[in-house]
Amino acid sequence: MSPSLNSPLPKHPPLAEDLVATLKDHFGSRFSQGESIRMQHGRDESVHEAAPPDAVFFARSTQEVADVVRLCHRQQVPIIPYGVGSSVEGHVLAIHGGITIDLAGMNRILATHNEDLDATVEAGVTRLQLNASLKGSGLFFPIDPGADASLGGMAATRASGTNAVRYGTMRDNVLGMTVVLADGKIIKTGGRARKSSAGYDLTRLLIGSEGTLGIITELTVKLHPIPEAMSAAVCAFPDVEAAVDTVIQTIQLGVPMARIELLDALTISAVNRHSHTTLRELPTLFFEFHGSPAAVSEQAQIVQGIAGGFGGQEFAWATHNEDRSRLWQARHDAYFACLQLKPGCRALPTDVCVPISRLAECIQATNEDISLVSIPIALFGHVGDGNFHLVVLVDPTSAADMHAAEWINERLVERALAMSGTCTGEHGIGIGKTRFMVREHGAEAIAVMRAIKTALDPTNLLNPGKVLPPGTAS
Amino acid sequence: MSPSLNSPLPKHPPLAEDLVATLKDHFGSRFSQGESIRMQHGRDESVHEAAPPDAVFFARSTQEVADVVRLCHRQQVPIIPYGVGSSVEGHVLAIHGGITIDLAGMNRILATHNEDLDATVEAGVTRLQLNASLKGSGLFFPIDPGADASLGGMAATRASGTNAVRYGTMRDNVLGMTVVLADGKIIKTGGRARKSSAGYDLTRLLIGSEGTLGIITELTVKLHPIPEAMSAAVCAFPDVEAAVDTVIQTIQLGVPMARIELLDALTISAVNRHSHTTLRELPTLFFEFHGSPAAVSEQAQIVQGIAGGFGGQEFAWATHNEDRSRLWQARHDAYFACLQLKPGCRALPTDVCVPISRLAECIQATNEDISLVSIPIALFGHVGDGNFHLVVLVDPTSAADMHAAEWINERLVERALAMSGTCTGEHGIGIGKTRFMVREHGAEAIAVMRAIKTALDPTNLLNPGKVLPPGTAS
Known part of the structure; x- marks a missing residue:
């Protein structure tokens, strides 16, 4: 096992002058040490403290990436790949310094x-x-x-x-x-x-x-x-459990849903304000059906029947492309809508995923936790997969807010793991969730991951500090 | 890189007496060095020469497997996992000796x-x-x-x-x-x-x-x-190209086929003889449709339309469960049916998979090769994925047969790789296809695989000689 995985790299090793000269010489303004460019690449959408790299390289080809990596490897400089910076767990933060390779220009x-x-x-x-x-x-x-x-x-x-x-x-x-x-x-x-x-x-x-x-x-x-027919609908429910039970039964019947999303009442209220929609401020499912016209209509009928059985209201349909787009735009903006619930706040998004039979129980217990803290917390997500998010709104300068958010997240992850779930359904580990890795996978499986990392990157140059927890050798 | 991956292990290191004594003591008759048990575990369904292990252990639990592996690890004895022995590329052959762990008893x-x-x-x-x-x-x-x-x-x-x-x-x-x-x-x-x-x-x-x-x-x-409705059908075509064109158009239209299988005329003739069916001895597609009754009927109508456009004959339907089972049993027995085309022969099954747009061209060029050799070769497969098999029937004692089979397989794999395909869609590498690994993935990717193998199994005890080609260090 390489010791480098276990002893943190120096935080900001200065780039060697000859490396900088070589890169400037080769790439001109596509290699930058400018403050604003570094700062812009040192943060993502997360609450994690920014950590700018020592320089940013704007790549145009695989060969250029390979050339720069080879130079960095020779001088043992960390390398952080960067896309558009939309990650939410600190994936792109240059916590050990180094050079960020911005791949946005590789867009052919x-x-x-x-x-x-x-x-x-x-x-x-x-x-x-x-x-x-x-x-x-x-x-x-x-x-x-x-x-x-x-x-x-x-x-x-x-x-x-x-x-x-x-x-x-x-x-x-x-x-x-x-x-x-x-x-x-x-x-x-x-x-x-x-x-x-x-x-x-x-x-x-x-x-x-x-x-x-x-x-x-x-x-x-x-x-x-592209399916011949696509149709979307929203349906409000008396409570979250009724909505989740509708999801569970739909999945278990094998209805090939294209989308089945839950937004809780707080999220709907935020969406209404942000997107000027007039949805009833109740727990709501957003559905999308794909298939032939006959298949879409048949699926819709089945799901309406299930929803009705759990107290769901009339489906409000969006069959025209523009209406569908507007609806999903509102859904996608839910995160930003929620941010506006608490001006000046930042959001800590959680991301557990559990077997669907445990979903109602998991959400219910989570709602009980939420009722115990005083910060606003919205809940929405991809419930057809058993995956949902909390958007925990914090004032990052408030220790009480951060403590409450931490408590909610810890309890939620523990609950999901106890239900054979995962700490992250889709956001990834970054730096934000490395501490859950051993709990989720066990020390021996983490040792296997570490052995693979060491085999492929023995001196820990590639995005160091992400995915694997700092810690004991395997 | 471990040298053990590059220098072959001794072919049959005798098991140490104390290891044998320990295993006999612990597991009684579930540890066997008997000739017939060893022979039975030293072969699979392939043409590769049998290579019996030194002993066979019949495991009953994960803990038992772990205990035996730990003992083998201590004495550096190779370990070969064994299920039912239905592999077709020599996966279970104990080519470096060692202990086979038979997992069939772990059937809870x-x-x-x-x-x-x-x-x-x-x-x-x-x-x-x-x-x-x-x-x-x-x-x-x-x-x-x-x-x-x-x-x-x-x-x-x-x-x-x-x-x-x-x-x-x-x-x-x-x-x-x-x-x-x-x-x-x-x-x-x-x-x-x-x-x-x-x-x-x-x-x-x-x-x-x-x-x-x-x-x-x-x-x-x-x-x-289980889908509410399942329906199967066969449809004969004037030639293989017409059948393949039907498949391509069906997949491109996004019809959610459950199965779409091609059997060439020789295979159909073998199936008729073996399974007493009366199928027309022409290139034939076997279809299966899954969904609601309405969806199945809609899909079937679309596919019948496509098939008709390419000269396909009337669909012969099997909607009852027993008829469907009989049909698919006949399909599954195609391999054994083909074996009977040449009494006493063995079969060398090929397994390429190509992008579907290249499938017709790949099959056509392959049929030209087939016309140049004198051994019987049947063609069938999972054409919806671009995956098809040849069953090349050889007298394994005939150098001419083996040479012809080898030539067909080499040409086929080269063709598939040139079409961005793979040398094996589903059979795996075993020992039979290690020689294609560098050609398919490139030396650098194989070096990565080798580094992972070395990281997880540094002394090459787990099923040695399989998957990775013997060869140069990375």
Whole structure:
């Protein structure tokens, strides 16, 4: 085991002058030590304290990434890959200094194979950019974490979102990747075949590794045919339990929902204010149905029947594309809407995921905790997967707020783990959740992860301090 | 890098007397050095020369596996996990001697969570056993490689089969596992949450690792609701291209097929003889549709329309359960039916998978190769995934047959790789395909796999000689 994983790196090793000179010489203004650029790359959407890198490199190609990594490797400089900075657990913070590689300029769509339902893109391509480029093809890329994240970043955090219940997560939707290793070597993983049993699944190992095992520079993703019919609806319920019971029964019946999202009353109230909607301020499910017109209508009928049985009100439908878009925009803005509940606050988003049979119980117990603290906490999420978020609104300068938020999160994670769930359904570990890793996986499994990290990045240069807890050797 | 991966282990190191004494003492007849038991465990369904282990241990629990692995680790004895022996690339052959751990006795279904659509089983539980236990629950486990394989073995080879086009492969259907490592430590990977972003995906790393990184002793698999309606049909086509074009268009339209299988004319003729069916001896597609009665009927109508456009004949339907079962039994027996085409022969099954747009071209070029050799070769497979098999029938004592088979397979793999495909869609690497690994993944990616192997099993005790090519250090 490398000692470097166990003894923190020096916080801000100054970059060697010759390295800086070489990079400036090669890349001109695409290598920057400017204060504002460094600061901008030293934070994400999380409450974690900013930690700017020593410099930022704006990459344009896999070969450039490899070249810079090789130089950094030679001088043992940490490297942090950066997409659009929409992560929420401090993934991109340069807590040990080093050079951030900004991949946003690698935004070419390299190939689209409509007949094979796949596309190969550079890591900086965002999901909306990819979908815009697919206009007219009859295909779309479904994974939708809300933010217009880069596909490389989404792969690195194993992102998902509102329609994972039908289309899966990034784990399920990446066929292959190009990856730069810690020493600057370039590998290709996977390919374009729909399935393969040819050796270790490096693609899946790298998905969710948050830049700690390699830097994803290109990826081939699955595309899906745009369904002939798509219809969305909202339905208010007397209480959260009734809404959750509706979800559970829908999933258990195998209704192929495209989306099934819960927003609690506080979230709905925030959404109404932010998005000028007039939804009833009750726990509410947002549904989306995909399929042929007949299949959509049949699914809708089944789900309406289930919802009615649990006291759900009439479905309010959005069948036109613009109405659907408006509805989902409101859903996606829920996070920002909630932020406005407490002016000047920041949000600590939680992210547990539990087996669906435990979901009602988990939410109920969590609501009891929420009733014991005085900070506003909204609840919403991807309940079809058993995944939900709290948006815990804190004044980051208030020790009492931070303590309450911490208490809620700790209790929630413990509860989810006790229910065979996970501390993070889709946000990732970053620096925010490393302390839960041993609790979730056990010390021996963490030792295996650490052994893999050491095998691939023996001196801990790639995004150090993320994913794995600091701690004992394996 | 460990030198042990690069210099072959001695072929048959004799087991130390004290180890044998300890194991006999602890496990009685469940530890056997008997000739017939060793021989039985030294072969699989492949043409590879048998290589019996020095002894076989019949395990009953994860703890027993861990105990035996720890003893073997102490004395550096190779360990080969064994399910039912249905692998086809020499996965279970004890080519470096050692102790085979037979997991068939670990056949308890530990928990079924109907409401969460999952079940936790010991590794020796077979897919038919699991499905039998689910009777009356409304749920089923879909992955169906034909053979009644053990679920542990299916996970280890990343198996799939006829309905992967809808339900995915083992990669997609395992939520978590219990695994014994090379030193006898026990880890749990994953959990029961439907999705997680908590660290490296050890579950996916172990799936497809063929016992070389750890021994899977328990696993939690996804279950699926039995569709309200299931209907199967066969349709004969004037030629293979017409059949394949039908498949391509069906997949591109997003029709959610449960199964879509191609059998060429020679295979149909073998099936007719073996299963006493009266199918027209033409290239034929076997379809299965799952869904509500309305959805099934709608899908069937679409596909009939597509097939008709390519010269497909009338669909022959099997809607009753018994008829459907008979049809799929005939499909599953195709391999054995083909074996009877050449009495006394053995079969070399190929397993490439290509992007679906290249499938017709790949099959056509392959058929041209087939026309150049004089051995019988049948073609069938899971064309909805772009995956098809040749059953190359050889007299294993004939150098000419073996040479021809080798030539066909080499050409086919080269062709698939040139089309961004894979040398194995579902069978795995075993010993039979290690020579294609560098060609498929590149030397640098293989070096990464080797580094992971070395990190987890530094002295190469777990199923040595499988998956990774012998060769240069990374």
